[in-house]
Amino acid sequence: MTAExxxxxxxxxxxxxxxxxAEILFLILSxxxxxxxxxxxxxxxxxxxxxxxxxxxxxxxxxxGLIAAALxxxxxxxxxxxxxxxxxxxxxxxxxxxxxxxxRSAATISFFYHLATAGAAxxxxxxxxxxxxxxxxxxxxxxxxxxxxxxACLSDAAMLFLSPAEAGRPLRLRSLVSILGATQAICALAxxxxxxxxLMDTREAVxxxxxxxxxxxxxxxxxxxxxxxxxxxxPYRIALPGYAIPASxxxxxxxxxxxxxxxxxxxxxxxxxxxxxxxxxxxAACWRGKARMADGAERGVLISAQSFARSLFEPMLASSVVIxxxxxxxxxxxxxxxxxxxxxxxxxxxxxxxxxxDEIAPSASESILEGDILARAxxxxxxxFLAANRERLRLAKTIDxxxxxxxxxxxxxxxxxxxxxxxxxxxxxxxxxxxxxxMSVHPADESLLQGLHGHNDVLVEFRGGGEAxxxxxxxxxxxxxxxKKWWAQGCLIQLRTAKLVQSQMRxxxxxxxxxxxxxxxxxxxxxxxxxxLLAAENGSAMLADETPDLQALGRKFSRIVxxxxxxxxxxxxxxxxSRIEHxxxxxxxxxxxVDDAVRFMHPILEERGITLRTHxxxxxxxxxxxxxxxxxxxxxxLQNAADAxxxxxxxxxxxxxxxxxxxVDGELRIDVADTGAGISSEKAARPFDAFVTTKPAGKxxxxxxxxxxxIMDECGGTITLKNKDSGDGAVxxxxxxxxxxxxxxxxx
Amino acid sequence: MSFMLVIEDDEMLREELVELLNxxxxxxxxxxxxxxxxxxxxxxxxxxxxxxxxxxxxxxxDVLHALHDIFRRSGQSPRCYLMTGHLEITNIADEDIASLxxxxxxxxxxxxxxxxxxxxxxxGKDRP
Numbered sequence: 074m075t076a077e078x079x080x081x082x083x084x085x086x087x088x089x090x091x092x093x094x095a096e097i098l099f100l101i102l103s104x105x106x107x108x109x110x111x112x113x114x115x116x117x118x119x120x121x122x123x124x125x126x127x128x129x130x131x132x133x134x135x136x137x138g139l140i141a142a143a144l145x146x147x148x149x150x151x152x153x154x155x156x157x158x159x160x161x162x163x164x165x166x167x168x169x170x171x172x173x174x175x176x177r178s179a180a181t182i183s184f185f186y187h188l189a190t191a192g193a194a195x196x197x198x199x200x201x202x203x204x205x206x207x208x209x210x211x212x213x214x215x216x217x218x219x220x221x222x223x224x225a226c227l228s229d230a231a232m233l234f235l236s237p238a239e240a241g242r243p244l245r246l247r248s249l250v251s252i253l254g255a256t257q258a259i260c261a262l263a264x265x266x267x268x269x270x271x272l273m274d275t276r277e278a279v280x281x282x283x284x285x286x287x288x289x290x291x292x293x294x295x296x297x298x299x300x301x302x303x304x305x306x307x308p309y310r311i312a313l314p315g316y317a318i319p320a321s322x323x324x325x326x327x328x329x330x331x332x333x334x335x336x337x338x339x340x341x342x343x344x345x346x347x348x349x350x351x352x353x354x355x356x357a358a359c360w361r362g363k364a365r366m367a368d369g370a371e372r373g374v375l376i377s378a379q380s381f382a383r384s385l386f387e388p389m390l391a392s393s394v395v396i397x398x399x400x401x402x403x404x405x406x407x408x409x410x411x412x413x414x415x416x417x418x419x420x421x422x423x424x425x426x427x428x429x430x431d432e433i434a435p436s437a438s439e440s441i442l443e444g445d446i447l448a449r450a451x452x453x454x455x456x457x458f459l460a461a462n463r464e465r466l467r468l469a470k471t472i473d474x475x476x477x478x479x480x481x482x483x484x485x486x487x488x489x490x491x492x493x494x495x496x497x498x499x500x501x502x503x504x505x506x507x508x509x510x511x512m513s514v515h516p517a518d519e520s521l522l523q524g525l526h527g528h529n530d531v532l533v534e535f536r537g538g539g540e541a542x543x544x545x546x547x548x549x550x551x552x553x554x555x556x557k558k559w560w561a562q563g564c565l566i567q568l569r570t571a572k573l574v575q576s577q578m579r580x581x582x583x584x585x586x587x588x589x590x591x592x593x594x595x596x597x598x599x600x601x602x603x604x605x606l607l608a609a610e611n612g613s614a615m616l617a618d619e620t621p622d623l624q625a626l627g628r629k630f631s632r633i634v635x636x637x638x639x640x641x642x643x644x645x646x647x648x649x650x651s652r653i654e655h656x657x658x659x660x661x662x663x664x665x666x667v668d669d670a671v672r673f674m675h676p677i678l679e680e681r682g683i684t685l686r687t688h689x690x691x692x693x694x695x696x697x698x699x700x701x702x703x704x705x706x707x708x709x710x711l712q713n714a715a716d717a718x719x720x721x722x723x724x725x726x727x728x729x730x731x732x733x734x735x736x737v738d739g740e741l742r743i744d745v746a747d748t749g750a751g752i753s754s755e756k757a758a759r760p761f762d763a764f765v766t767t768k769p770a771g772k773x774x775x776x777x778x779x780x781x782x783x784i785m786d787e788c789g790g791t792i793t794l795k796n797k798d799s800g801d802g803a804v805x806x807x808x809x810x811x812x813x814x815x816x817x818x819x820x821x
Numbered sequence: 822m823s824f825m826l827v828i829e830d831d832e833m834l835r836e837e838l839v840e841l842l843n844x845x846x847x848x849x850x851x852x853x854x855x856x857x858x859x860x861x862x863x864x865x866x867x868x869x870x871x872x873x874x875x876x877x878x879x880x881x882x883d884v885l886h887a888l889h890d891i892f893r894r895s896g897q898s899p900r901c902y903l904m905t906g907h908l909e910i911t912n913i914a915d916e917d918i919a920s921l922x923x924x925x926x927x928x929x930x931x932x933x934x935x936x937x938x939x940x941x942x943x944x945g946k947d948r949p
Contacts, residue, residue, distance in 0.1 A: 596875070596906030596928075600831050603906075603929035607837035610932050614844045632833060682878065 096133045100141055103129065107145035110152070122146050123162065123221050127179055127228035130166050132237055138166040161190055165221070176411030178257040181404045183225035187218040188401070208390060215393045219268060222400060226261040233258050253414050257407050264403055268396040272389065282384070417444030424451045429458060480567035487550050488559035489514070489522040496522065496535075496548070498565070512546070512565070513538050520810075521789050522548075529553045531560065534787060582705070582780050587647060593676040598643050601636035608632045646673050661703060663734050663741065664693040670707035671732070674715070683715055684729040694734065694741045702784040706792070707732075709777045710745040710805045717749025717803060726801070741809040748802040752794060760794045823940030824865060825849040828858045828872040828884055829904075838871070841935070846942045855884035862891045867899045868940045874905035874925070881905075885921045902938055904928055 103125030110118040122145030130138025142162040149158035169182045191214035198210050233255055236247045421444060427433050433455045484498040495511040502508050514522055515536035525531050531550040538544075550563030587594070612629040615621045646669075667687055671678075678685050714730045726748060733744045752760060761782035778794070785792040790809045797804055825847045829835040835851040842849035847869075852858035854876060861867075870888060874881040881903050892899060903918060904926040918925055926934065 592907050595908055599906030599928040600834060604831070604834045604837055606929045606932070607834065607841050611837055611840050611844065614841070632837070636833070679877070680875065 096129075096137055099125075099129060099132070100137070100144060103141050104144040104147075108148055119220060120149070121224065122149075123165070123183075124224040124227055126162060126166060127169070127183070127225055128231060130169060131179065131228060131232045132235065134237075135166070135170045138170065139163060142166045161187075164190075175251070175253055175415060176408050178225075178229050178254065178261070178407075180222060180225040180229045180257065180261045181408065184218065184222040184400055184404055187221045188397075191215065191218050212390045212393065215390075215397060219272075219393060219396060219400075222261075223265040223268065226258065226265045229254070229258040230262050253411050256410070260403055260407060261400075264396070264400055268400070271392045271396060274392075278389075413440045414444070417441040417448075420444070421447055421451065424448060424455075428455055429462065431459060480565075482565045483562075484510075484565055485562045486557075486559050487548070487563050489519075489526065491519065491523055494519055496565075498563075525550075526558060527553065527555070531563070582777065593680050594643065594647060596680070597676040598640055601639040601643075605633050605636045605640075608636070643676075662693055662695055663743070664689045666703045667707060667732055667734065667743070670704050670711060673704075673708055674711040677715055678711070678730070681715055681719055682728055683718055684727075685711075686729065686731045688731065688733040688735075690734060690736070694736055702788070706781045706784055706807060707743070707745070709781050710807075713777065713805070714745055714747035714749060714803075717747050717751070719749075721748075721750040743807040743809075744804050745807075746797065746802060746804045751796040751800070751803045757795065761792065822846075822848050823868040823942070825869040825871065825939055826852060826858060826861055826867050828852045828855070828870070828876070828881070830854065830873060830877040841932070842939055845936060845939060847939050855879050855887060858884055859887050859891065862888050866895070866897055867892075869899055869938065870901040871926075871938070872901070872903055874903045875907065882917055882921060889921060900938070900940075902926055904930060 103122070107120065107122040107125060110120045112118045122142075125145050126138055126141035129141035142165070143159065146159040146162040150156060165183060165186050168186050169179050172182050173179060194214055195207070195210060199207060232247075233250055234247055236245050417440070424433050428451070433452050482500060484500050487496065487498040489495075490497050490511070493511065493513075494516065495513045497509070497511045500508045500510050515538065518535040521533065522535055525533060529552065531548060531553075534545055534547050536544070537546050544567055547566040548563060549566075550560035552561035553559070554561055608629045612626055612633075615626050615629070667689060671685055671687065674685075677683075711730060711732075718728050718730070729748050731744075731746045733742075733746070735742050735744075761778050778792075782792055785807060788809060790807060792808075793806045795804060795806075796802070825842055827835060827838050827842070827849055829838065829851065830853055832853070835853070839849045839851040850861055852861055858870075858872070867888075870885070872881045872884055876884065885901055885903070888901070891897075900923045901921060902924050903922050906928040908927060924938070926938070
């Protein structure tokens, strides 16, 4: 099999190998570097093993940490001939792994761990008889604590930049840094740095003292022995440049063996201060030298290693104690800070979790200023959110109400099935999934929907079902697929309420038109009433005669009846025009509709001296529309024409309106032409916009032609308004589709 | 005998008015338009004119203007009334109407009101 045949396996193996490889390489490197100790001063060596096993623990986990501890601390067995350093290292790794948390860094745990082990060692040393002085032991152990702690600090600092290795992702730079971890590492590094500087000063002092003594031992300089009350039966202090060390004067009769007792380790050129001897051996030894006595004679002196060590590391002990206290205090403070930060973070997390509820309030026990600021900001944001949410809910409720009112449905795969006279579509139901639905379409709207196929974007109103009072719907469909012959998506809106409002608006418009005609209607009605009154008076006068002329009296009554009929016709006409619109369906005779509109407008036309001429072909076409709707369009057209003639105001000009009905290319066309002022170019641009009128204030609502356009759109017809080519007046043209078909239906 | 001229384009209304006024003893003639009215005014003296405010082809005020010219030249000063079915006109204060007429009457005019303005022989007795 080729490697290409298993790309997936290759991908899975590569990260694993990378992780293992990185781990092994790190361990090898750690072991190699840890083979040597770095000598800072005699007696103060630095071993980098702890740095590597702590980094191994941080980067690769407990197993790698333990292996690294074992590897890097193994050389100490050769150096010191015991396993304590290795055991302490393994214990340190285990302890860190057990107790490390967000508030307790590896440096913190290491510090207190080594402090505890050093304390235990001190107790054991104090209880065990030996030559090693406690203060020297303190220095040694405390040096160990500080060194281990500094290395742990370095390890923590390194982890600020490196992320723990994972199976799929070996070593990589860290992209997210914990503020708490960074604070701990930075503080520890700062203290460690300070400690190093302080110890470096001390190191200089130690080296200077050691050098001075070496010169005494080598006889390069002569030292002066001074009496020292606190030391031995013959207490002296040997004055060296810068300091003095306690010493004993060798008696003259001291045997040579005593003179040379155990001083070989400290002899010049013996290989270091401590050589390879144990602590007790070293501290039990003496150092032989010479000193000039007060009388000028030179005498041999014995210097105790214990005393020498005490005096040598005295300044370092003082510095170390100060540093130790500082480190302990800082770690305690960091632990307290960490606790407070975690508590604040927990409270913030709770606030964020509860965001959106009214349970959020900034805690009075907040101890972190930044946390307090954040908590207050979150509380304020929550208040704002709650207010916005209340508004959103109010809007959502309104939308729900609106949606339930208009019954909005989002649908897809929409097409009109002419066989079933139904609109078919798919609706995705939240629980039932894909639902194939259909909506039956009113017969009058079938051709309308059929004719829409092929158009990419569709917006059309149609009636559902076959009932006369069927609800109206609005279909918005997009993305017509020519292959599948459907629209990919769209929505259906039930227009029951909108239609009602529309109908009401038209009715109101008719009432407003009636209001505008009130004066003419009033006059028209008062004429027959006055005639009736006069005829009745004349009839009464006739009856008062002794021999009334019965025939003349009969004519009076006939005239009264005739005038009553005339008044009734006017009243009927008004009530007919002002009736509430209902979807009557069926067809209307074009002549009848035109005659009704003309009769209604007659008083105004007559009053204004306008001649009306109608040109209607025989046989009369029919229109498949609501009679009220067409009549309203025609009345509005006649009203506008009469107003335009009045507006022109040319006394000598012809004042006439022509209504021409014709069938052209299967369509029914009605033109209303006038001899008025025509339409302005401004009005001609958008003549059917709502609230646009050129009539004087109070004369026009600006809704007449807008409503006419709506009515014509509803029936699939068109309405246009333009000036005559001759320039004297305008022509309003109404075109109704399928006029020939409707004519046949109208006859039947 | 007093003479009254009625100018009204509605034929039936004009006939009934003329008949009623004649019944009341007022010699009355009816005119369909301004031209007929002027012809009558030129032919004989007139005591009272009752004119429709809005005639089919012209304004009643224009007709009264023409009649007033005739009356002025002949030294007559007959009472003139306008009548109308447009109620809003009866509520407006028009200087022209005020200067040319003795009143604007709203149709239908009650018989007693008509008798009050007509130069009836027994007018003083029946006047409201």
